Amino acid sequence: MRVAIAGGGLAGLSCAKYLVDLGHQPILLERSEILGGLVAAWKDKDGDWIETGLHNFFGAYPNMLQLMAELNILDRLQWKRHALIFNQPEKPGVLSWFDVPNIPAPFNIITSILRNNDMLTWNQKVRFAIGLIPAIVRGDKYVVSMDKYTFTEWLAMHGIGEDISTDVFIAVCKSLKFIDPDVISATIPLRALNKFLQQKDGSRIAYLDGAPPERLCQPIADYVIDRGGEVHTGASLKQIVVGADGNVEKLIIRGLDDAPDQEIFADAYVSAMSVDAIKNYLPIAWATMPYFQQLDQLEGVPVISVQIWFDRKLTNIDHTLFSRSPLLSVYSDMSNSCKEYADPDKSMLELVVAPAAEWIDRSNAEIIEATLNELAKLFPNHLPTPAKVLKSYVVKTPRSIYTAIPGREQFRPSQTTPIANFFLSGSYTSQPFFGSMEGAVLSGKLTAQEIHKANQNASQSSGNKVLGRTSNQNQSNSSVVTA
Numbered sequence: 031m032r033v034a035i036a037g038g039g040l041a042g043l044s045c046a047k048y049l050v051d052l053g054h055q056p057i058l059l060e061r062s063e064i065l066g067g068l069v070a071a072w073k074d075k076d077g078d079w080i081e082t083g084l085h086n087f088f089g090a091y092p093n094m095l096q097l098m099a100e101l102n103i104l105d106r107l108q109w110k111r112h113a114l115i116f117n118q119p120e121k122p123g124v125l126s127w128f129d130v131p132n133i134p135a136p137f138n139i140i141t142s143i144l145r146n147n148d149m150l151t152w153n154q155k156v157r158f159a160i161g162l163i164p165a166i167v168r169g170d171k172y173v174v175s176m177d178k179y180t181f182t183e184w185l186a187m188h189g190i191g192e193d194i195s196t197d198v199f200i201a202v203c204k205s206l207k208f209i210d211p212d213v214i215s216a217t218i219p220l221r222a223l224n225k226f227l228q229q230k231d232g233s234r235i236a237y238l239d240g241a242p243p244e245r246l247c248q249p250i251a252d253y254v255i256d257r258g259g260e261v262h263t264g265a266s267l268k269q270i271v272v273g274a275d276g277n278v279e280k281l282i283i284r285g286l287d288d289a290p291d292q293e294i295f296a297d298a299y300v301s302a303m304s305v306d307a308i309k310n311y312l313p314i315a316w317a318t319m320p321y322f323q324q325l326d327q328l329e330g331v332p333v334i335s336v337q338i339w340f341d342r343k344l345t346n347i348d349h350t351l352f353s354r355s356p357l358l359s360v361y362s363d364m365s366n367s368c369k370e371y372a373d374p375d376k377s378m379l380e381l382v383v384a385p386a387a388e389w390i391d392r393s394n395a396e397i398i399e400a401t402l403n404e405l406a407k408l409f410p411n412h413l414p415t416p417a418k419v420l421k422s423y424v425v426k427t428p429r430s431i432y433t434a435i436p437g438r439e440q441f442r443p444s445q446t447t448p449i450a451n452f453f454l455s456g457s458y459t460s461q462p463f464f465g466s467m468e469g470a471v472l473s474g475k476l477t478a479q480e481i482h483k484a485n486q487n488a489s490q491s492s493g494n495k496v497l498g499r500t501s502n503q504n505q506s507n508s509s510v511v512t513a
């Protein structure tokens with residue numbers, strides 16, 4: 031069966047990979063010249079990588095780890111010491127470590143929290159532990175039921191003071207979804223904690239050993255192409271055309287550089303674009319369907335990535351750091367953390383600016399200046415002097431992962447839609463890993479499985495029909511037709 035997929039981020043790539051595994055032929059169409067979407071990266075004139083954002087992998091990412099194992103690239107993950115590290119703004123240059131001991135879960139996480147006295151009082155630790163009991167005992171049902179509250183409201187309900195939110199969870203919420211605890215759905219940090227508490231290495235962080243398009247996306251594309259699939263970059267969806275039977279008849283792909291548009295015919299069609307992008311292409315005939323109307327309730331959150339190259343080493347820490355600064359979320363010295371970016375003499379900091387709503391329209395110069403001012407508090411021995419900035423980049427993503435505010439869970443769509451031959455994929459679709467790389471990979475796999483199932487059901491019930499196409503159309507060997 032031929033399946034046209036619009037969107038070559040991790041969801042679209044994963045969908046294509048699992049479709050070939052199920053014996054189908056995906057045709058992946060990515061608008062950009064680079065695969066990866068939110069994990070995309072490109073080189074500057076010096077050959078240095080500029081990334082869309084700092085990406086951490088976790089032990090609690092079963093589908094990503096399985097995918098990488100299946101591609102034989104699991105050794106590209108560089109696992110870090112099992113710890114979470116926080117800056118202490120009130121003690122410039124001093125770090126607070128939550129070291130996770132090598133004992134079974136959940137005792138490893140509990141021990142790491144109990145042992146850290148920098149950021150939590152004993153009263154806070156006890157209250158927080160009691161608050162977590164329903165999440166541990168009742169599991170995901172409880173976690174999802176908390177989607178009506180912000181995390182700040184959840185903390186208040188459990189008698190946990192404001193400080194804990196300011197001190198620890200402001201950093202955690204910003205790192206998880208680029209928004210603050212008084213905005214984020216309580217479900218998000220609770221589910222993350224729940225996953226970390228279930229698995230010994232769940233909270234352990236790994237870095238890819240180089241830029242995601244080359245080290246992760248290309249192997250997926252190669253796997254797909256080697257098995258008869260197609261991967262096209264610079265192929266931008268222009269229109270989803272609906273046929274008389276209500277199913278998708280074809281996709282129109284925008285012609286580049288005055289070239290004519292192209293038509294893509296397939297048996298099934300997938301949008302693996304972001305939720306903000308697919309809304310622009312929904313056919314008018316679908317506008318009144320509640321399934322598609324719910325997408326209006328989801329919207330990408332702004333985030334900014336900053337990379338700064340310095341003339342010397344600022345730190346030797348090989349890990350992610352939670353800045354606990356109002357402007358910044360997490361950051362890392364990639365010259366220590368990523369093999370391909372290694373430099374023994376000079377630091378390259380990659381930082382996430384979040385929440386970014388206030389900053390997204392400001393100039394790059396303003397963002398860099400504000401970032402350096404915050405960094406001066408974290409690296410007082412080096413900044414503002416004597417360290418010098420060699421170069422810097424700002425990458426703005428005005429609409430990234432869906433904004434995980436309370437009440438959104440009910441609007442996250444299933445991978446199947448009311449249209450028999452049309453499916454959705456993407457980290458915003460319904461799956462337990464929210465807007466993350468793991469969520470994207472899992473959603474792609476679920477979409478591939480749903481397409482396979484729908485095809486089996488369709489061929490069992492009518493014999494001569496495969497999803498939306500008649501057997502005559504199926505015999506056509508021309509998938510791409512100039513319009």
Ligand SMILES: Cc1cc2nc3c(=O)[nH]c(=O)nc-3n(C[C@H](O)[C@H](O)[C@H](O)COP(=O)(O)OP(=O)(O)OC[C@H]3O[C@@H](n4cnc5c(N)ncnc54)[C@H](O)[C@@H]3O)c2cc1C
Pocket residue numbers: 036037038039040041042059060061062065066067068069082083084085086087265266267268302303304307333334335382427430431455456457458464465466467468469470
């Ligand atoms: C700064 C930042 C840091 C992050 N850090 C982490 C992290 O540490 N850990 C983690 O797990 N996750 C992290 N994430 C989230 C993670 O990157 C995303 O959840 C995941 O990559 C989303 O994948 P996706 O395929 O669902 O969507 P996308 O990556 O958005 O892919 C959608 C694709 O559709 C394409 N497209 C759009 N319109 C069209 C069109 N008309 N025709 C064809 N193609 C089209 C886009 O170009 C894009 O390639 C981070 C994200 C950002 C922005």
